[in-house]
Amino acid sequence: MPIGLAVFGEMMDQAVTSQSMRIVSLLASATEIVCALGARDLLVGRSHECDHPASVRRLPACSEPAFDVSLSSREIDTEVRRRMRSGEPLYIVHSDLIRQLQPDLVITQSHCEVCAVTPDDVHGIRADQLSLTAGSVEGIFLDIRRVAEKLDLIDRGLALIEAERARLDAVRDRTAPLPHPTVVMIEWTDPLFAMGNWGPELVDIAGGDLLIGRKGEYSGAITPGQLRDADPEFIIVAPCGFDLPRALRDQSVLERLPCWRELRAVHCGKVAFADGNLFFNRSGMTIARTAEIIAEILHGGPREEGVWQWV
Numbered sequence: 001m002p003i004g005l006a007v008f009g010e011m012m013d014q015a016v017t018s019q020s021m022r023i024v025s026l027l028a029s030a031t032e033i034v035c036a037l038g039a040r041d042l043l044v045g046r047s048h049e050c051d052h053p054a055s056v057r058r059l060p061a062c063s064e065p066a067f068d069v070s071l072s073s074r075e076i077d078t079e080v081r082r083r084m085r086s087g088e089p090l091y092i093v094h095s096d097l098i099r100q101l102q103p104d105l106v107i108t109q110s111h112c113e114v115c116a117v118t119p120d121d122v123h124g125i126r127a128d129q130l131s132l133t134a135g136s137v138e139g140i141f142l143d144i145r146r147v148a149e150k151l152d153l154i155d156r157g158l159a160l161i162e163a164e165r166a167r168l169d170a171v172r173d174r175t176a177p178l179p180h181p182t183v184v185m186i187e188w189t190d191p192l193f194a195m196g197n198w199g200p201e202l203v204d205i206a207g208g209d210l211l212i213g214r215k216g217e218y219s220g221a222i223t224p225g226q227l228r229d230a231d232p233e234f235i236i237v238a239p240c241g242f243d244l245p246r247a248l249r250d251q252s253v254l255e256r257l258p259c260w261r262e263l264r265a266v267h268c269g270k271v272a273f274a275d276g277n278l279f280f281n282r283s284g285m286t287i288a289r290t291a292e293i294i295a296e297i298l299h300g301g302p303r304e305e306g307v308w309q310w311v
Contacts, residue, residue: 021151024103026063026093026117029140029284030132031056033147034107036285037156044101047117049241052278052286060101063093063117073190073239073250080114090114093121103127105150111135112218115240115281134283136216137168137201143283167288168205175207175295183208183234183298184227187219187281189250194222195238198287199280206294208234228259234298235265236308238276244306247273251311272297274308 024045025031031050034043040055045062066089067079083090090113098106108119110131119131130150134140141161148157183203185195194212196219203210211230212222219240237254239247251273254260265271274280274297279290293308295301303309 021105022101022103023105023107024062024098024101024127025050025107026122027107027109027132028052028116029134029282030107030109030130030143030147032282032284032286033144034151036144036160037148037151037153039151039153042151044103045098049116049277060097061094062098062101063091063121066090066092069241073188073253077188077191084113089121091117091121093117093123095122095124098122098125098127105130107132107147109133111283132283135197135218137198137287139216140198140283140287141165164285164288168291171288171291171295172205172207175205175299178207178299180207180209181233181298182211182230183236183294184212184230184232185210185236185238185280186254187238187240187276189237189239189253192222192224192227193219193240195219195280198283202287202291202294205291206298208294208298224257224259227257228262231264233265233268233270235263235271236274236280236294236297237271238274238280240281241277242275243277244273244275244308247276248309248311269310271311272308273311275306279307 021042022044023034023042025034025043026047028049031046032052035053043059046056046059047063048061050056104127106122106125106127107130108117108122110118111133119129132143134143144161145157148154185199187193187195196213196217200210200213200215211232237247239250260266279286279293296303
């Protein structure tokens with residue numbers, strides 16, 4: 001494990017015992033932030049997606065998907081669109097359980113109505129609510145500060161932000177003198193989506209030249225023709241919400257694209273699949289590690305097993 005991630009793990013295992021606040025976090029990145037601030041013991045409930053650090057998995061899950069997420073990528077996309085048109089929920093929030101947990105603070109997000117529980121999904125809970133909104137690296141740092149302020153841990157929050165900035169700067173300094181290969185990052189395979197939000201910033205930090213996707217903009221659908229015309233040197237596939245084994249199941253989806261075997265990255269063996277759930281798509285404490293992963297893919301370096309692999 002990289003030294004930085006090991007230190008982060010130690011920070012997350014520390015507990016703030018001087019406070020009595022009770023927190024239900026319905027957002028995986030918020031759970032990471034609370035733990036990184038040393039406030040793991042304040043968490044009394046989590047979302048079904050909160051899985052990092054491992055200790056939070058012992059907390060009661062206060063939400064679950066409203067449909068079968070083991071479907072294919074195309075079927076998931078179709079069902080999400082159907083539910084959004086009809087006004088049906090994407091997530092089931094166990095309000096009775098949350099009330100039993102008696103939280104003082106419930107954390108959700110309002111950046112994306114698809115990716116995680118939003119404030120509109122939470123009903124009848126008498127608790128302070130904090131909705132995170134990060135869509136960029138600076139937005140993530142702002143959310144860390146907002147959580148720290150809620151927990152009266154602003155000094156810890158500022159120190160945490162400074163440490164993450166330093167880690168990102170170290171990646172930038174290491175890759176700046178190197179050639180910047182072209183890259184496209186795919187956030188969903190069927191239909192194709194190119195990664196947006198903080199992803200383009202991390203590619204830049206990692207010494208890459210992103211051909212599709214803009215800093216701070218939502219991830220967007222692209223056509224196979226756009227991918228063919230871009231013809232990047234590298235392709236990174238990190239589907240939203242998928243760990244590496246689940247992402248690898250979509251290799252055959254991409255191989256069915258008419259243009260796939262024409263692409264330079266495919267010919268040269270420069271297609272990498274990665275854990276999008278824990279790293280690329282999560283706006284929390286793993287963005288620096290994500291930048292390091294991108295740098296490993298583009299410039300070489302040791303590969304952490306189970307995080308990414310060539311196909």
